[in-house]
Amino acid sequence: MKIFRRKQDDGKTILKIEGKITINLVKLLKQVLLDFLKKSNRLELDLSGVTRIDTAGFQLIYLIRREANNNNSIFSIVNPAADVERIFKLFGEEMPLTGEN
Amino acid sequence: MDNNEKYNLGDALNIFFTESREMLEDMEACLLALEKDASDENSINAMFRAAHTIKGSSSMFGLSIIEEFTHAVENLLDETRKKTLTINSEIISLLLECHDFILTLLNNFEKQNDYILDDELNNKYSELLEKVKSYSGEKIKVETADSGSVNKHEFESDLNEENHVKNDCWHISLRFGADTFKDGLDPQSFISYLADTGKIVNIETVYDRIPPAPEMDPESCYLGFEINFKGNTTKAKLEDIFDFIKDDCKIRIMPPNSNISEYVALIHDLNEEPMLIGEILKKSGSLTESELEEALKLQHKIENERKDEKTEKPRIGKILIDEQMIQMPVVNAAIERQSNIKKSIRVDAEKLDDLINLVGELVITGSNIKQVSEKSTDGELHDAISSMSRLIDDIRNRTMSVRMVQIGDTFRRFERVVRDLCQKNGKEIDLIIKGGETELDKTLIEKITDPLMHLIRNAVDHGIGTRENRLASGKSGRGTIILNAYHETGSIIIEVSDDGNGINREKIIHKAVELGMLQENKINDITENEITSFMFEPGFSTAEKLTNISGRGVGLDVVKRNIETMKGSVTITSREGEGTKFTIHLPLTLAIIDGFMFAVEDLFYILPLDMVCECAEISNEDIKGMDSGNYINLRGEVLPFLNMREFFSEKGAIPKRQNIIVIEYAKNKIALVVDKLLGEFQTVIKPVGKMFNKLKWISGATILGTGDVALILDVPSLINQIKKYDKEKAVI
Numbered sequence: 001m002k003i004f005r006r007k008q009d010d011g012k013t014i015l016k017i018e019g020k021i022t023i024n025l026v027k028l029l030k031q032v033l034l035d036f037l038k039k040s041n042r043l044e045l046d047l048s049g050v051t052r053i054d055t056a057g058f059q060l061i062y063l064i065r066r067e068a069n070n071n072n073s074i075f076s077i078v079n080p081a082a083d084v085e086r087i088f089k090l091f092g093e094e095m096p097l098t099g100e101n
Numbered sequence: 102m103d104n105n106e107k108y109n110l111g112d113a114l115n116i117f118f119t120e121s122r123e124m125l126e127d128m129e130a131c132l133l134a135l136e137k138d139a140s141d142e143n144s145i146n147a148m149f150r151a152a153h154t155i156k157g158s159s160s161m162f163g164l165s166i167i168e169e170f171t172h173a174v175e176n177l178l179d180e181t182r183k184k185t186l187t188i189n190s191e192i193i194s195l196l197l198e199c200h201d202f203i204l205t206l207l208n209n210f211e212k213q214n215d216y217i218l219d220d221e222l223n224n225k226y227s228e229l230l231e232k233v234k235s236y237s238g239e240k241i242k243v244e245t246a247d248s249g250s251v252n253k254h255e256f257e258s259d260l261n262e263e264n265h266v267k268n269d270c271w272h273i274s275l276r277f278g279a280d281t282f283k284d285g286l287d288p289q290s291f292i293s294y295l296a297d298t299g300k301i302v303n304i305e306t307v308y309d310r311i312p313p314a315p316e317m318d319p320e321s322c323y324l325g326f327e328i329n330f331k332g333n334t335t336k337a338k339l340e341d342i343f344d345f346i347k348d349d350c351k352i353r354i355m356p357p358n359s360n361i362s363e364y365v366a367l368i369h370d371l372n373e374e375p376m377l378i379g380e381i382l383k384k385s386g387s388l389t390e391s392e393l394e395e396a397l398k399l400q401h402k403i404e405n406e407r408k409d410e411k412t413e414k415p416r417i418g419k420i421l422i423d424e425q426m427i428q429m430p431v432v433n434a435a436i437e438r439q440s441n442i443k444k445s446i447r448v449d450a451e452k453l454d455d456l457i458n459l460v461g462e463l464v465i466t467g468s469n470i471k472q473v474s475e476k477s478t479d480g481e482l483h484d485a486i487s488s489m490s491r492l493i494d495d496i497r498n499r500t501m502s503v504r505m506v507q508i509g510d511t512f513r514r515f516e517r518v519v520r521d522l523c524q525k526n527g528k529e530i531d532l533i534i535k536g537g538e539t540e541l542d543k544t545l546i547e548k549i550t551d552p553l554m555h556l557i558r559n560a561v562d563h564g565i566g567t568r569e570n571r572l573a574s575g576k577s578g579r580g581t582i583i584l585n586a587y588h589e590t591g592s593i594i595i596e597v598s599d600d601g602n603g604i605n606r607e608k609i610i611h612k613a614v615e616l617g618m619l620q621e622n623k624i625n626d627i628t629e630n631e632i633t634s635f636m637f638e639p640g641f642s643t644a645e646k647l648t649n650i651s652g653r654g655v656g657l658d659v660v661k662r663n664i665e666t667m668k669g670s671v672t673i674t675s676r677e678g679e680g681t682k683f684t685i686h687l688p689l690t691l692a693i694i695d696g697f698m699f700a701v702e703d704l705f706y707i708l709p710l711d712m713v714c715e716c717a718e719i720s721n722e723d724i725k726g727m728d729s730g731n732y733i734n735l736r737g738e739v740l741p742f743l744n745m746r747e748f749f750s751e752k753g754a755i756p757k758r759q760n761i762i763v764i765e766y767a768k769n770k771i772a773l774v775v776d777k778l779l780g781e782f783q784t785v786i787k788p789v790g791k792m793f794n795k796l797k798w799i800s801g802a803t804i805l806g807t808g809d810v811a812l813i814l815d816v817p818s819l820i821n822q823i824k825k826y827d828k829e830k831a832v833i
Contacts, residue, residue, distance in 0.1 A: 023282045026319035034314060055281075055288045059311070060319050067314050090289055090296070091326070092304035 001025050002049075003032060012074075013040040018049030021057030029057075033064045041073040048079035058087050117158050118211045119447075122204070124151040129200050132193050133516050139188050148196075149178040155203070157344070166218065166226070167206050173230055174199050176237045179337050186236060195232055197517075202229055265358040270302050271339065272359070272387045273328040274367055276310070278349035281322035286346055288324060295342055299332020305385045309373060327385045361392060365399045375400055450543075453503060460500045461785035465803065467493040468783050472805070494783075506546050508595070509537025512584045514550075515557050519582065522561040529568050529579045530561060536586035541593050545687060548667055549595065552660040556597040556683050557582060559656065564681055565601035574678065576600065592669075592767065593689055598682035604675035609635055616641065633673040637661040668800070668817055670767060686767045688817060694786060698779035698811060699762060702751045705811035706775075707782060707803065712816045714763040714770065716778050721759065724774050733772060735763070741823050742772035748822075766816045771823050786813055798822060 001019035008014065013036060021029065037043055045061070061077070068075030080088065088094070128151045131144035152175040159167040174196070180186035202225060209216045218226060273295070277288050295301065307325035311317055330339075339354050340347070353370070355363050364382065368375050379397055382388045388396065467490060474486050512534045519532045541549075565571075565580035572578050585596040610627065613619035613635045619627065635641055639658040664671045669687035688709075696707035697716075723733050724742065731742050740763065746755065761772040786801035789812075793799050800815035 023320060030317070030319045055322065055324065056319060058289075059322065059324055062308055063311060063314060063317055063319070066308070066311070087289055090292055090304075091306045093306065 001029070005036070007040075010042075011040070012042040012044055014044045014046055016046040016049060018051075020052045021050055021060070022052060022054045023056040026056045026060045030060055030063070033060070034067065037064065037067055037071065037073060037075075041071070043068060043073060043075050045075075045077045046079050047077055047084045048081055050081045050084050053083050053087055055087070058091060114162060114214070117162055118207055121155050121158065121207055124155055125200055125204050125207075127151055129197065129517055130513065132197050132200065133520060135188060136190065136193055136520070142182070145178065145182045145188070149175065149182050152178055164206075164210055167203065167210070170199070170206070170226065170230060171203060173233045173237070174203075176337065177233050180237050183337075192236060195229075195236075199229055199233065202226070265360055266364065266387070266392050267358070267389060268329070268387045269357045270329040270331045270387070271334075271357060272355040272364075272382075272385075273330055273339065274325075274351075274353040274355075274371070275328070275343070276307070276325040276351040276371065277322045277346070278351075279318075279321040279323070281346070281349055282320055284349060286349070288322070288326070288346075291343055291346060292326065292328070295328070295330065295339075298338075298342070299330055299334060301328055302331050303329040303385045305381050307373075307378075307381060309377060327381050327387065329385050329387055361396055362399070364388060364392070364396045368396060368400050457500055457504065460497055463493055464497055464783055465785050469805070472807070497783075502540075504543045505540035506543050507537060508539050508541055508546060508549075508586045509534065511546055511550055511553070512537055512586070515553070515584065518554065518557060519561060522558065526561065527567060528561065528565060530565055531579055531581050532557075533581060533583045535583065539586040539588060539593060541687070541689070545593075545667060548663065549685070549687070552663045552671075552685070553584075553595070553597065555656050555660050557584075560597065560599040560601065560681070563602075564599040588689070593687045595685040595687070596682055597685075598680060600680040603677040603679050603681055604633070604636070604673070605677060606632060609633075612641065630672075633675070636673065637671075668815060670817065688766070694784065694813070696782045696784055696813065697762065698782040699745075699760070699773075699775040700777040700779055701745045701749055701775055702753055704749070705779070705805065705809055706745075707784060707811050707813045708762065708764060708773075709813075709816060710781060712764050712766055714765050716760055716762045719759055719761045719774065721755070721757075724759065724761075733761070735761075735772065738770075740770055740772045742774055743819060743823055744774045746774070746776070764816050764819070766820055769820045771820055773819070782811075784811070784813075 001017065001021070004016040004018070006014045006016070015033070015036060017029075043064075045064075065075055067073075077084075128148050131141075131148045131151075134144050135141055152171050156168050156171040156175055159165075159171065177186070177192075177196075181188050181192070186192075205222070206218075209218075209222075275288070275291075281288065292301070292304070305327045307327060308323070310323040310325065312323070317323075336354055336356060340352070343350065343352050346352075351371070353367055355367070364387070368378055368382075371378055375397055379388070379393050382396075383390065383393050471486055471490055474482055477483075516532050519530055522528075523530050560582050565582070566574075568578040571580065580599065580601055582597070582599045585594075585598070587594055609632050610619065610624055613632075614621055614624070616638075618635060618638060618641075637657050637660075641657070661671055664685055664687070667687055669685060671683060671685045673681065673683055675681040694707075695710040697710050697713045698705055698707050700706070717735075719733070724731075724744065731744065732739050733742050734740075742761065756776050759774055759776060760778050761774050762778070763770060763772050765771075784803040787803055789799055789802050798815050798818040799812055800818075801813040803811050803813060805811055
């Protein structure tokens, strides 16, 4: 899994995740994402490069979204790859996922 | 993955076959028990579990035919245990057929992993599958309507029974356990599968259990789902989908239009904030606004009532009963069984044999050390060797006992045989088993099964008559066959008796004359024993018509031969009109024996100690013998004797003093005249070469500490020898 960070001029941090978001990587990913969330109050996840995501990954993304909400940060998910769309649909969540409920 | 880590599928597959066969055995026993008592719930539950497990494991190994078939059987059993289908003798017979079929499949797949069913089996498969499905299929409609009330709960609604929710979908509530991911499971596979079997009308993911970020462990699962599902299915089928995860996940399945009390129970059991879960239920479309209100009201009321009760931690038995998941007697039985369960492990038979061989060598070496040490006067040495001998004895006894198996299991297998034969012949026979806990060596058990099978078949076929015949002769309509086993000095006795017609003396005599085995003029001289011994002659059968099981005339002589191969003997006692009893004697000769050694000239011989009654000195006068044969008078008892010097054709000078050893087997006592008595001696029986096959009276040999070879004598054969001598003398 690779994470690419781009900071835009308007203060928004865009994180592009490439590869798998699955059980063996979620522990690491949690730390990374929470760190980024602390540093920036505008976070966007670009999931176009995600090859596979499992329920652990889905759960983690929800956590980040919830934390962002609690901190009054702005959070959004863009360009979900096919597998991401699939799992969100399966679990009854609409895409694209934003910070608002 | 290097080779050490590679999971050895071969081993797992072997275990699967062994365990599946065991489960099928259990299943068969349960079915036979149910025939006698159709209310036996334990048996039904046990069978369900067996079918369920076989289904699951066979799917893991890709044996989809077995999986599919067992699945259908499992459904049928499920209906039975849920009481939506009452078990009757037709169903039991069908299930027995299914059991046999699954066993056949297992055996075939074991021989050839990629086995493909031949036409005959394919037809059988379709035929049985159809029959099974016809039983469970009929009941499906009943199931969906009733299952709302299957989960009776403490929560009784004030509302009358008519208060069912409007929701016409199945409602499935899932709360996955924390270890779900760690156990290698993923909720999405289950939900995905569910979606494939119907339509998920609505799914709400429940996130409330996710703790604050610092404590949240991303590798644990905190998710839950409330699902509204539409599909033509049954509760059992839905439960099946979540089978692999049911130990780790709170699952609740509610059929369409459930009673509102079900939802009250759900809210209560989830133990989450009632308002929140209520909202979710409303959002998912499972409850309407007013239904939700009603449910929350009820739930609240019950909560308060519970707080007033004394809170005592309920024991697991009580919890399970409250949940109505099991009934009282079953719980008690389970708890009792827990305390009685003897732990056992599976052991490779080869390893066991190796171990026993080694123990054998140890015994010999120990004996030799003891012999050599007897020359020494060193007290410490003697003490040490005494301890060592005791330990070796102990090890030997315990190792031997490992190979001992209770004969009860073998006996019980015949229950099915008797049942099937009775159905075929239209007879009614009970099989009574006594002495099932009597143990014999594993190898003997394997060898005795065939002869016993034949004797039992004989009893069903010829021995016991039909119900009408029996009643006509004043007997009970149901016949009885009794299998009995017990120990007796150095042997095990197995009896097969029936209360049937008994042996017709006249018929036997007639047949014997016909076959030329008996001369007409000798008919009156014949003894009871001789009559019955005719039955063991090859080609002898008085059956009027040959059945395809027995009566071909090859039976009893083969039985006798098999038993004699085990160095045993078989006799018949019978009373015409009352019944027949076959008594089988098998010596408990184990590889290691306690022996009694004697010498003739300079050669050594050993007799099994437990067949030795006594020894005494004897004068040459006493053993001169009489005209009528070799007999001695031992304290008033007349004993035939065998002069071992003569027997072994020793030419040397007869010693001044000789000794006798009195041996006994199967109530036959004889005396052996020998030169020297050498005392007790423990040893291992080593086989002698094929050269000695004809010498029936040698059962083995062993090597003494001195390097001499001692021959181990076979007592039953020696006794037979004497009988032969007698016969020969009579002829002269």
